[in-house]
Amino acid sequence: MMSSLSCFDLGEHMLSVDEARQALLTLVDGQLATESVALAQAHGRVLAKPVTAPFNVPGHTNSAMDGIALSWPEEGVAGSLRRVGSALAGRPFAGRVGSGECVSITTGAPLPPGTDTVIMVEQLQQHGDVVDILQADRVKRGQNVRQAGEDLRRGEVALESGRRLEAAALGLLASLGCASVEVRRQPRVAVFSTGDEVTAPGQPRADAAIYDANRFTLMGMLQEHGAEVLDLGIVPDDPQALEDALAQAAQLADLVVSSGGVSVGQADHTRAALERLGRLTLWRIAMRPGRPMACGVMGDSATPFLGLPGNPVACMVTCLVFVIPLVRKLQGRELRSPAWQAVADSDFRSREGRTDYSRGVLKRSDDGTLRVVNTGSQGSGILSSMVAAECLVEIPADKAAVAINDMVTVFPLFRFP
Known part of the structure; x- marks a missing residue:
């Protein structure tokens, strides 16, 4: 998948976030292959091709209410109506409805010929087949009617390629009769941790050791973004074992990610x-x-490798800022996650010349304005602040400070983005 080694040509100067991201994106060339999966297994997958409606949705003009269907004249209805039959969702009315007539109709039933309006049952007074309308002055022609094709017209694109399939999208595909769907293969991402001080959860912990949190946060984020994770565990601090594990990962994975053990010092x-x-x-x-x-x-496949910082929050933030765009590119999705604008409801630490990412909590003010407040201490080792956070607040490098009521960009931490 190699297209350029531009990331090796950036020299020793301090890189901006955008420079680093753009260089990393050159390491993957294009999108992954496609495969057909059953609709029941498609949740969370990414569409490889647009899906068009093979027929109008709804397929016929139908009732949005239980009640009666009739033709509503300009001057309104005077006197009683005669019920001449019924229309059900699975059994439409066979004849044509004339002037002064109506038919009982259920939600979803096709509108009978000669009718254009539905009046809900709560607005009716019925005596056998004689029907009177209550508050007729409130009736409007065409009310409670769903037109054929008002949701989707035949041939219209229902879902674009690059769309991740959530519950509503699966329902829409099912309503179009799709038993299977063409999706991108899931990116395979190998994840491992390094360091003599790193201990697997469940194992005894020495006084100077720490439990391996980063591997689990990385695996969770990657799975939330639709990747298939290959867990390499904690790779021992042995040169040959490390080289063997990485060589295998390069053959099996589209991307390899580690935390700790690669920075100077x-x-x-x-x-x-x-x-x-x-x-x-x-x-x-x-x-x-x-x-x-x-x-x-x-390896020969030039599998990209990213070594992330060891501090837990720094590991998560760099994964979101740099690794996830690579995953999204492999999936054929928009490279950056959705961003919102919000008003700062607290001060955010910042320094000109660097991009700051703070953890924030979102809220709506009484006038509907989206506001964001920080989660407190922003240290890169305070993992509990990421648990509390609903978003990352991005403060660009050209901004020296953020005060209350300043506008900021926030990236919601969607669990299924």
């Missing part, structure tokens, strides 16, 4: 193994949290 086993398998460069990025990051390619 840390143990160099990971860097050495990566450099034997391919190419690696270390970056300093003008952002907070998450400044140190590694970028490279491995």
